[in-house]
């Protein structure tokens with residue numbers, strides 16, 4: 081029996097217009113939370129100043145509203161929450177698990193075995209054991225990024241859709257970056273701090289982030305935070321089998337809006353989700369009584 085009210089979240093990265101894949105995750109995150117009578121919060125993941133723009137944030141909110149997806153309270157901007165991330169970072173620093181990494185991008189690639197499940201290379205930890213003297217010397221010419229030292233430990237959790245999933249952090253992931261050399265806090269740290277601070281109990285997102293969950297669960301433990309439940313959705317693929325990306329302009333919301341109404345788009349997605357028998361127009365609100373995790377597909381599919 082669930083003791084606490086579900087609180088779900090939208091966590092878009094405002095680095096461009098939303099595409100069909102974002103709509104898919106947003107619709108299902110909203111349906112899951114709202115069909116359980118739960119709350120829904122909005123966080124704009126605008127940490128990267130080079131990629132994110134206020135106009136994209138405004139557009140994301142207009143697009144969610146256009147689709148008929150609502151949220152509670154005011155939107156949260158990660159760019160305004162640096163102090164919270166700094167505090168969490170400091171807490172980890174006090175636990176002695178953080179170290180400066182002076183590797184350049186080229187060195188990082190050379191220092192890595194390319195077999196992490198999300199396609200990113202596993203860092204071999206070459207900066208983990210530098211002496212104080214070596215650090216001083218290197219910091220004369222380079223500003224370090226900061227990594228967290230991960231244990232040889234299997235982190236396992238039960239995903240709402242994918243079932244049991246685990247990763248050995250040292251083997252499958254490696255020491256990962258919590259703060260970039262330009263001072264920007266990394267997604268992995270910010271997401272953990274924010275989900276806890278915003279009272280999020282349920283994280284529904286694309287399965288491209290499945291392999292991030294063990295890292296996030298481990299960080300939650302280090303920071304003494306509770307674990308939300310996770311549901312990782314299958315990805316929508318482009319007709320040639322690739323993952324959808326922002327460059328797939330035809331499936332970007334601006335283009336889609338020229339051809340379809342919100343109800344038509346939601347109808348397509350609801351049918352793909354197995355919630356309806358036909359791809360007929362329907363609103364998110366009308367879908368609420370039809371939502372169930374059991375109906376959702378587990379495999380990636382072409383839209």
Ligand code: GLU
Pocket residue numbers: 091092093125271284285289
């Ligand atoms: N901001 C991320 C994205 O748009 C989602 C992060 C998350 O859901 O944890 O891909």
